[in-house]
Amino acid sequence: MNMLVNSLCLLLIQSFMFISVCQFVPESRYEQTSTLVNTKIYIFGGNTGKSNFTNEVVYLNLSSPLNTAKPLWVKNTIGIPSAEILATSCLSSIDKSTVYIIGGQTHDPTNQNLINPPLVNAFNSITSQWTTVTTTGFYNYSITLDRMQAVMNNDGKIYIFGGKEVDYSVGDTNYGPYINKMNVLDTKALTWSSLNITNNVPTLRVSYTATLLSNGLIIYIGDFEMINSAKTNVNMNEQVNGNTIAPRNAHSAVLTNDGRIIIFGGNSANSTSRATTLRAQPDVAVLNTNISPYQWSIPSISSINSPQSLCFHSAEIYNNIMIIAFGIVTSDQLQTTETLNNNIYLFDVQNYAWISSTSTVSISNAPTSAAPSSTAPKSTKSSILPANVKETSTNHNSNYMTIGISLVQFSDAIILLLKATI
Ligand SMILES: *[C@@H]1O[C@H](CO)[C@@H](O)[C@H](O)[C@H]1NC(C)=O
Numbered sequence: 001m002n003m004l005v006n007s008l009c010l011l012l013i014q015s016f017m018f019i020s021v022c023q024f025v026p027e028s029r030y031e032q033t034s035t036l037v038n039t040k041i042y043i044f045g046g047n048t049g050k051s052n053f054t055n056e057v058v059y060l061n062l063s064s065p066l067n068t069a070k071p072l073w074v075k076n077t078i079g080i081p082s083a084e085i086l087a088t089s090c091l092s093s094i095d096k097s098t099v100y101i102i103g104g105q106t107h108d109p110t111n112q113n114l115i116n117p118p119l120v121n122a123f124n125s126i127t128s129q130w131t132t133v134t135t136t137g138f139y140n141y142s143i144t145l146d147r148m149q150a151v152m153n154n155d156g157k158i159y160i161f162g163g164k165e166v167d168y169s170v171g172d173t174n175y176g177p178y179i180n181k182m183n184v185l186d187t188k189a190l191t192w193s194s195l196n197i198t199n200n201v202p203t204l205r206v207s208y209t210a211t212l213l214s215n216g217l218i219i220y221i222g223d224f225e226m227i228n229s230a231k232t233n234v235n236m237n238e239q240v241n242g243n244t245i246a247p248r249n250a251h252s253a254v255l256t257n258d259g260r261i262i263i264f265g266g267n268s269a270n271s272t273s274r275a276t277t278l279r280a281q282p283d284v285a286v287l288n289t290n291i292s293p294y295q296w297s298i299p300s301i302s303s304i305n306s307p308q309s310l311c312f313h314s315a316e317i318y319n320n321i322m323i324i325a326f327g328i329v330t331s332d333q334l335q336t337t338e339t340l341n342n343n344i345y346l347f348d349v350q351n352y353a354w355i356s357s358t359s360t361v362s363i364s365n366a367p368t369s370a371a372p373s374s375t376a377p378k379s380t381k382s383s384i385l386p387a388n389v390k391e392t393s394t395n396h397n398s399n400y401m402t403i404g405i406s407l408v409q410f411s412d413a414i415i416l417l418l419k420a421t422i
Pocket residue numbers: 050051052112
């Protein structure tokens with residue numbers, strides 16, 4: 001009997017050890033890009049610290065309950081063809097399975113040298129295969145862009161505003177030119193165009209968030225902007241009512257299915273150095289886009305299960321839970337060395353509470369209509385513009401007419417409103 005108990009114990013210990021050994025624990029990282037595809041959050045690439053860049057593709061399987069104590073990361077057998085940081089990614093609205101990864105700094109995964117990047121790679125999430133997407137019409141194929149965010153409309157067009165030019169023959173200097181173009185990739189025709197925005201052209205900017213609302217407006221929040229060579233974070237309260245929100249870049253934004261944009265984290269330091277970070281307060285703020293003008297609020301949130309403050313992390317929303325992963329830890333004192341985060345954090349966007357697991361929340365195999373910020377929710381076509389925002393005349397050539405973009409007024413505000421027909 002004793003013998004049997006002992007051997008059972010051993011068996012249990014062995015299987016426990018077996019599980020421990022087998023569970024993949026990814027390295028901490030930041031400057032990765034993420035995309036929700038059905039029930040998986042894919043994380044592409046990233047900086048694992050000390051200028052070591054990864055081409056890893058890792059994912060969380062949302063069909064299983066999530067637990068912050070033991071996130072069940074899976075490493076995709078096939079990585080990105082090259083190591084990528086500061087790229088942007090979005091899910092195809094046409095086939096719902098292809099992820100486009102655009103721009104970023106591309107490195108040889110073995111020797112970490114900056115290499116000549118393909119501007120667009122496509123990841124087939126069904127077969128895990130990568131293809132280089134050959135496009136025409138980009139405004140300068142000698143460069144790529146980084147620190148920008150893409151959104152895709154229902155018609156397969158990807159809108160990318162701003163970013164920083166990366167000349168791969170020179171490398172990423174923190175002084176690289178920022179841009180304020182709106183570049184559009186038509187993923188059906190594989191052609192790029194730059195919208196001819198002539199009114200209220202926003203400042204040169206990087207490291208903002210872009211969220212496509214169901215009414216077709218793209219909401220750009222926060223960023224690091226350059227005016228006359230001076231770089232600062234933009235004022236987050238221009239054109240918006242409500243609570244004061246500290247300026248920030250490298251934060252995240254997710255859209256709830258009832259029109260709230262939830263931002264998390266970010267860096268308030270007026271510095272382009274990645275290691276120089278300062279916590280942006282508050283960690284969580286909510287922008288209500290259902291009222292006019294839009295309104296910020298700071299929800300009162302219990303400190304139970306609350307996360308470290310982060311920037312350069314990833315955030316996606318699934319079944320009303322915002323899932324945060326990776327990033328650089330920020331604090332109220334200016335940091336000049338990077339401390340990386342390897343945890344995941346779960347935020348219930350209905351009850352405004354940090355939770356430790358989704359086991360008590362019903363996570364079904366099918367996603368709800370909650371859409372990540374990078375994909376287009378169903379169009380309702382009803383345009384609700386804030387009262388202080390008026391539609392301006394646009395100067396489209398015929399191409400832009402068919403794209404159906406119109407520009408609405410913004411100044412140097414945090415919030416640029418552009419209309420993408422979806
Ligand atoms: C990058 O990380 C890998 C894996 O941890 C390690 O083997 C390699 O030596 C690192 N490279 C550099 C340049 O630090």
